Amino acid sequence: MLIREKLVEGFKRGIVVPEGLIAHGRGECFDYLIGESTQPFALRAIEAAVAALLLAKHPVISVNGNTAALVPREVVELAEEVNAKIEVNLFYRTREREEAIAEWLRMHGAREVLGVGEDALATIPELFSERRRVSPRGILVADVVLVPLEDGDRTEALRRMGKTVIAIDLNPLSRTARAANITIVDNVVRAMPLMVEKARELKKKTREELARILESYDNNRVLQEALLHIYKRLQELASSKLTLDL
Numbered sequence: 001m002l003i004r005e006k007l008v009e010g011f012k013r014g015i016v017v018p019e020g021l022i023a024h025g026r027g028e029c030f031d032y033l034i035g036e037s038t039q040p041f042a043l044r045a046i047e048a049a050v051a052a053l054l055l056a057k058h059p060v061i062s063v064n065g066n067t068a069a070l071v072p073r074e075v076v077e078l079a080e081e082v083n084a085k086i087e088v089n090l091f092y093r094t095r096e097r098e099e100a101i102a103e104w105l106r107m108h109g110a111r112e113v114l115g116v117g118e119d120a121l122a123t124i125p126e127l128f129s130e131r132r133r134v135s136p137r138g139i140l141v142a143d144v145v146l147v148p149l150e151d152g153d154r155t156e157a158l159r160r161m162g163k164t165v166i167a168i169d170l171n172p173l174s175r176t177a178r179a180a181n182i183t184i185v186d187n188v189v190r191a192m193p194l195m196v197e198k199a200r201e202l203k204k205k206t207r208e209e210l211a212r213i214l215e216s217y218d219n220n221r222v223l224q225e226a227l228l229h230i231y232k233r234l235q236e237l238a239s240s241k242l243t244l245d246l
């Protein structure tokens with residue numbers, strides 16, 4: 001309920017679009033199937049994602065309306081911990097929304113927010129949505145990009161540009177989830193605080209140790225485990241008593 005209120009509040013502030021509320025409903029459905037808690041496959045993806053961000057030369061956290069509404073403070077904290085830039089990148093881009101989101105992030109401690117107004121003058125090749133517009137100091141030159149709550153096209157385009165893409169998506173079958181290098185199948189409201197915590201822990205490791213974490217990570221396996229988890233959960237539920245005694 002609290003999550004819904006944050007989105008409605010974000011909608012009223014001009015941060016979230018109506019389509020963002022629909023996207024949230026889709027996410028909620030998958031969260032219910034997963035069991036509304038962070039699973040081991042998500043924890044492994046979080047560890048690999050943080051290792052990738054810490055090893056990156058130019059890490060960027062891409063922020064859309066839903067992410068800004070749900071986890072503004074965690075976006076800022078994670079950016080601080082892994083030394084990443086924060087960039088607004090919107091599917092439904094308007095100048096008013098860019099500015100409302102940047103202002104919201106600044107209210108939560110962000111010192112610099114890229115991708116607003118004239119700053120979003122570079123373009124991602126082969127991408128036709130408004131998501132193609134990026135900052136020449138941010139996503140354009142990034143080697144690792146964190147894209148919470150995405151639509152699939154941009155993840156694929158970023159991959160084709162040779163970037164490492166980290167996605168947070170409750171749907172393990174979405175194109176984003178399948179196109180990303182590292183997919184955290186979890187709710188962004190649970191995953192982001194865990195990423196901040198993990199960054200504080202992994203910062204103490206050597207680059208070699210971080211590289212080993214990345215080398216042993218298998219995203220296909222993680223997606224398979226997410227599906228198997230849902231499958232087993234449904235199987236258990238299907239063989240239990242479902243009707244309520246009233």
Ligand code: PTJ
Nearest residue numbers: 019020023024027064065090091092151169170171187188
């Ligand atoms: O703010 P904008 O203009 O960039 O628009 C943002 C939305 C979300 C509307 C836009 O990116 C969009 O339409 O995305 P999709 O294609 O609906 O994809 C959103 C994905 O995020 C779906 O796979 C959902 O299951 C998933 N999702 C929704 N809520 C959450 C989530 N994943 C993690 N945590 C959530 N809270």
